[in-house]
Amino acid sequence: MYDNTDQVELRIDRFVRDHIVPAIYRRSVPLRIESWDVPGEPVAFREAVRQAYRSVDIDTPWSRPWGTTWFHVSGEVPAGWGSDGTAVELLIDLGFTQGQAGFQAEGLVYRRDGGIVKAIEPLNGYVPVTADLAGVIDLYVEAASNPDVGGSAFYEPTPLGDPATAGTEPIYTLRRMDIAERDVNVWELERDSWTLIGLMRELDPALPRRAEILRALESMCDAVDPDDVAGTAHLGRDALRRVLGAPAYASAHTSIAVGHAHIDSAWLWPTRETIRKCARTFSNVLQLMDDDPDFVFACSSAQQYAWMKEFYPELFERIRARVREGRFVPVGGMWVESDTNMPGGEALVRQFVAGKAFFLREFGVDPKVAWLPDSFGYTAALPQIVKGAGSDSFVTQKLSWNDTNKMPHHSFLWEGIDGSRVFTHFPPSDTYNSDLSAADLARAQRQYAEKGRSNISLALFGFGDGGGGPTREMLAAARRTSDLEGSPRIRLGTPQGFFEEAKATLPDPAIWTGEMYLEFHRGTYTSQARTKQGNRRSEHLLREAELWSATAAARGLLDYPYGALQSLWETVLLLQFHDILPGSSIAWVHQQAESEYSRVAAELAELIAAAQRALAGTGTAELVFNAAPVTADGVVPLGASVAATHRPVRPLQRQDGTLLENGIVQARFDESGLLVSFVDLASRRELxxxxxxxxxxxxxxxxxxxxxxxxxxxxxxxxxxxxxxxxxxxxxxxxxxxxxxxxxxxxxxxxxxxxxxxxxxxxxxxxxxxxxxxxxxxxxxxxxxxxxxxxxxxxxxxxxxxxxxxxxxxxxxxxxxxxxxxxxxxxxxxxxxxxxxxxxxxxxxxxxxxxxxxxxxxxxxxxxxxxxxxxxxxxxxxxxxxxxxxxxxxxxxxxxxxxxxRTVTGASPQAVSPLVAVSSPGVFVEAVKLAEDRSGDLVVRLYEAQGSRVTTTVEFGVPVSRVRPTDLLERELPHPGWAGEEPVELTLRPFEIVTLRASRA
Missing domain, CATH: 2.70.98.30 (Golgi alpha-mannosidase II; domain 4)
Structure with a gap:
């Protein structure tokens, strides 16, 4: 007997492509279409519906790059549609490139009353016609003509990333807006076939299971009449029923599947478009939840929820309801999925402070799973920060992109510079945008590094980057692979549930110590220098503004600017997103970032000046304010003194060049101005x-x-x-x-x-x-x-x-x-x-x-x-x-x-004493502020900086009644604390972060 496997596979592929897929929709009729082009930036629904619309036809070009067109679609469902195993839907094609889920046009569908139905995406172009419409279609589609800046080619310079150079000609052509009747049984047959074809191609050709699936698919092709697919689809499903019903191997890997949609808070689009992307994706998710009670969706980034609350309050309340059910799951606990290489220590802490405060305030949820699937490497300080913020687990994916070495673990303990450990997981499918295909599932099973000790991993499924998130096709794949011979088992679940099970099955995990360096994307430490400079300057200005405002407020000289500081912090935290601060976004994003940094600097300068004026008082003495936690020749750390600032020495020009010398060091430049010598005069060592x-x-x-x-x-x-x-x-x-x-x-x-x-x-x-x-x-x-x-x-x-x-x-x-x-x-x-x-x-x-x-x-x-x-x-x-x-x-x-x-003219030569002082030179005060709960308590964050165990005392410059240690979110730890009159004595382990909260007397 000869082997005709290749020919059979070709037949199966063609039969599915040419006969089953076209039969999913039995019939369709066009909708009536009117449109209105938004002349500038996007507008809200209530404004859009008041405009004058014009009639348009299919094949009409629409909207410039980054523009918006509103379509009003109307029609009636033909009599008899939606019965006999069919469902009525709208099919909308805005001019999509079908090969990719995102990076192009998208749409959001509204009812006449302004309620959101769902989104339209390249690979998710249907809208269910629900019973409440009573057969009458009267909907609005907000269509965004976002250009494909780089989804299909990440190499070519393009003018599309800047509205000033993107052009004004329409870039999309309307292809379809129909009422259609979907044959549910044919759709299920296509899903059966897709699952089995994918599984067959992942199996070893020598396995009987592979041949069994091949022959079952061949029988399906025989059973289904290509001229009457609707009438014979049940016969095709019968032909596949036995192979679909065969249970998984006892040793099969289990993947906990969690819906996800990686939405970059800015990247190849500006933040204003991210807001709309979130609304579109979340509306898709909520619509799926209406249809599938087992579906769970995880979403990080408190900023994205905050945008929904501000711009889409009705959608936000629907999200809130699903959060209460435990199906729309806030994860991560950070304000955004930030870069972790470049944000300063206090900024990384504030990512969790701001993010968790939002989740607790709005949902009563304290996420335990830190969530950064796509950041470009992970600082060795992060385990301590994650634990200090009250989380116990960490998810990422990005290190699968390493260009030289392969990470040796998928489930392990990650140990930071201070010794803190957090249970960490890399989904072994090597993607956070899985479609739950057989290829993704097989890759996870094949690559899982802990096999033999543990047999469970996490699968994150859904189209990311504006692709619309999970789809009904993915959920169908999950159902079919829940217990399928030859495939890993798929079980819908939650991130927290996965981690509880993973920790139970892996009681003695391996340990990775130190930073998780991404062997890729090393240019992100340097690209877009102005954005990076804005971040660095903003972080230090925020430190100064909080320090001097807290010092002045604690002494009753002004009110602490809680609201202004919170707003400014949220701006800076957003700009630390992992495609903004790294410099990997379009021009529009970085132009906005630079503008925001300029605004932040100006507002913080005003806050700093107001606090220092209040502290200095009136007079003619020159007070020197120092916000650094280090002594510099008579300047009081974290306070002000009357010491004069150091002046530059005069350069000495000689025949062989120029000399700069101050009695401590000597710098010598040759006649070309090149630094040829730098000597420490005390040791006479040349550097x-x-x-x-x-x-x-x-x-x-x-x-x-x-x-x-x-x-x-x-x-x-x-x-x-x-x-x-x-x-x-x-x-x-x-x-x-x-x-x-x-x-x-x-x-x-x-x-x-x-x-x-x-x-x-x-x-x-x-x-x-x-x-x-x-x-x-x-x-x-x-x-x-x-x-x-x-x-x-x-x-x-x-x-x-x-x-x-x-x-x-x-x-x-x-x-x-x-x-x-x-x-x-x-x-x-x-x-x-x-x-x-x-x-x-x-x-x-x-x-x-x-x-x-x-x-x-x-x-x-x-x-x-x-x-x-x-x-x-x-x-x-x-x-x-x-x-x-x-x-x-x-x-x-x-x-x-x-x-x-900073030199400020003020009152007497009496110095402004520090609000807080430490006795050890190896302990640095990183933040001095008032408490987030606006109680007026002082909060001090300090850390051991040398990498050694140290004991220090902490003194406050104002009377305090009680001092307690807290976590990073300023929640008290189980510790008796200290009475206000006694010194606070601390012993810190290497690189330990300590947060103290002091109630003022």
Whole structure:
């Protein structure tokens, strides 16, 4: 007997495609269509229905890029439709590209009274005609003509990401608006066939089960009459019934399937479109819940719920009702699914503070599962933050994208820098947008790393990125694979239920310690420098505004601006979303971000000034306010004093160059303005490696293999140019200025040295007009450092400077916050920055036997996609090169650069005493504020910064009656606390975060 498997499969595919699928809808009639084009930004339903509509036909082009057209559709259901195993639906095709679920036009359907029915998506284009319509169709469709900026090609520069360049011609053509009669039995037959065809192709050809399914599908083709599919579909289903009814293997993997719809809060669309995407997706979800009582949907991002409450209150109340049932499940607990590499420690805490406050206030729900499936790597500080916010589990997916190494676990304990551990799961299907296909399920079963010890995983299903979320087809797939031979078992459930079961089946999980570095998307540490600078500045301004406002309020000098600070924090938290702060969004998104950061800075400056004026009083004395938790030569930390600010020293010009010296350090520049020496005068140690130049500008070709704004590939190192020949060198006042030209760009480095300081200040002013080019600032240092310490949230991580393994090799571009430290015992250097995150740190051996450790900052990029004008124009970037024996010295330099002193004219020479002070130099106060519940209690967040156990005392600058430790959400912990008159003594483990709440006396 010969093997004709290939021919049989071809027959099955064609029979389903050409006969069964076309028979799903028995008949259809067109609707009457009228339209109105919105002249500007989207409008609400109540405004849209008052407009004058014009009659239009199918094949009519509609709407410009980013425009909106409202369609009014009307008609009558023909008599007799909707009986005899059929359902009446509307079928709408706005001009979709059928190959992808999102990245294109979408629509939202309203009843005449303004109630939302569901959405229209490329792969979800039906609207049920419910009994309450009584056969009369009178609906409105809000159609968004969002352009395909990059869903089909993530390489080409495009003008579509900016409304100013996107054009005004219509980009979609209306294809279909019909009343249709769906044959439910034929639809079920198509779902039976889809499930079995997919399963068959995942099975080993040698397995009898595969052959059994093949022959059953062949019998189905024989049983169904292509000329009468509706009349014979039941015979086809009978032919498949036995193979569909065969139970799963006893050892089959189980996947808990949870509905999901990964909606980026901005990306290839602006936030205003995200609001509408949420409404569309959530309306689809609610409609499915009406039809399927077992369906559960998980949704993170309190911001997206808040948008629904503000802009779609009726929809929000429907969501609230399903939340009460436990079927619409808030997860994550964060304001948005933020990046975790670049937000500061307090900002990551506030993601949970703001997010959980919303969920508790609106739903009475405290999500226990942290949820970041798509962020670009995960800081080693996150386990402690997750646990401190009251959560116990964590979900992500992104590390399946690693380009070099495969993560060895799917269910495990993730241990952070302080020792905190959180149970973590990676869905082994390697997607958070599953359609529950046989391919996805088989991949999960095949790849699950804990097999043999555990046999359960999580499956997140639904079209993401504006694709509309879960569909009825996916739910049909879940039902068919709940217990099917050859397939993993699928069970609909909740995230919390999954984690309870997973922890029970894996009582002794493996441990992953430290950061979860994504070996991909390394360019996101640098792309869109202005967005990153706005974030860094906003975080520090928020710190100052809270500190000085709390200090003034605690002393009865002004009212604490609770509402303003909450609103400003929510803006900054939104902009930390994992496609905004990383610089991977369209131009429109980053233009809005920069505008918002400007507004935030202006409003915070007013709050800071008002509080400092209140504290300073009236007078002519100069008070110096310091918000940094470090002492700097007589300046009181977290308070104000009358100490004068340090002045720059005068540069000394010599025949061989320029000298800057303050008795502590000496910086020497050659006649070309290149930094050739930086000496610690006390030890006489030279920091610049022999024969090298520090603060050296380097430009590299930057053409990644895949995703422009996202990626830096290691190959960039092969094509670099040092800028050693400036076009001008000169002294302007107390500053040495060195200007370089490269291509169409001009770069000026400005150097100055303050009296009493151990760091050289470097300001790089760039007028950037390059493309596909990476600008770095290099510091080759005469140090042998096996590891480099890089600041992260509430501490630092140490990474090797050598390359022993593939894991080391993959870390060729890494993240640091305000500082990097490299050193030998007792001596070292810090490179501090004002808004730079990307770094690479390497070491080489010299012919003299010494070691050069090189630290390079990645200052600017110029990616072409998705914003072809990314990073173009003017930038001012701050760096400091400091003598720093240890990490606390590096941290001090980082704080000083990012929290400059403020001088205010005020009353007497009497200083404004600190509101809170700690006795240990290794404990940093990260936040001082008033409590979120507006009780007036003081809240202080501090952490151990060196990585060692330490005991400290905490003192308050105002009378307090009681002090209690709390979690990050300011909820009291089981601890007796301290009476107000006794000192607060704390012993902190390495990198421990402590939050104290003090009631004022």
């Amino acid at each position: 610049v490696a022999p024969g090298e130049v520090a603060s050296l500008l380097q430009v590299f070709r930057d053409i990644p293999n895949n995703w422009d704004a996202w990626d830096i590939d290691v190959a960039y190192r092969r094509n670099g140019t040092d800028l050693r020949a400036p076009i001008s060198v000169g002294v302007a006042g107390d500053v040495l200025e060195v200007t370089h030209a490269h291509g169409a760009s001009r770069i000026t480095q400005r150097y100055w040295l303050l009296e009493g300081a151990r760091e050289l200040q470097i300001e790089t002013v760039v007028d950037w007009h390059e493309h596909a080019t990476l600008l770095k600032l290099a510091f080759p240092l005469d140090l042998r450092a096996d590891q480099a310490a890089s600041e992260i949230q509430f501490g630092h991580v140490k990474r090797p400077t050598y390359v022993n393994t593939s894991w080391d090799h993959a870390h060729f571009e890494t993240i640091a916050h305000r500082w990097v430290h490299v050193g030998e015992p007792g001596f070292g250097a810090a490179i501090a920055n004002g808004s730079t995150y990307g770094h690479d740190i390497t070491r080489t051996m010299r012919e003299d036997g010494g070691t050069t450790t090189q630290v390079r900052e990645s200052l600017l990029r110029a990616p072409q996609f998705p914003d072809p004008h990314a990073d173009q124009g003017a930038h001012v970037l701050r760096t400091a090169l400091a003598v720093a024996p240890g990490v606390l010295d590096a941290a001090a330099a980082g704080y000083r650069l990012n929290l400059p002193l």
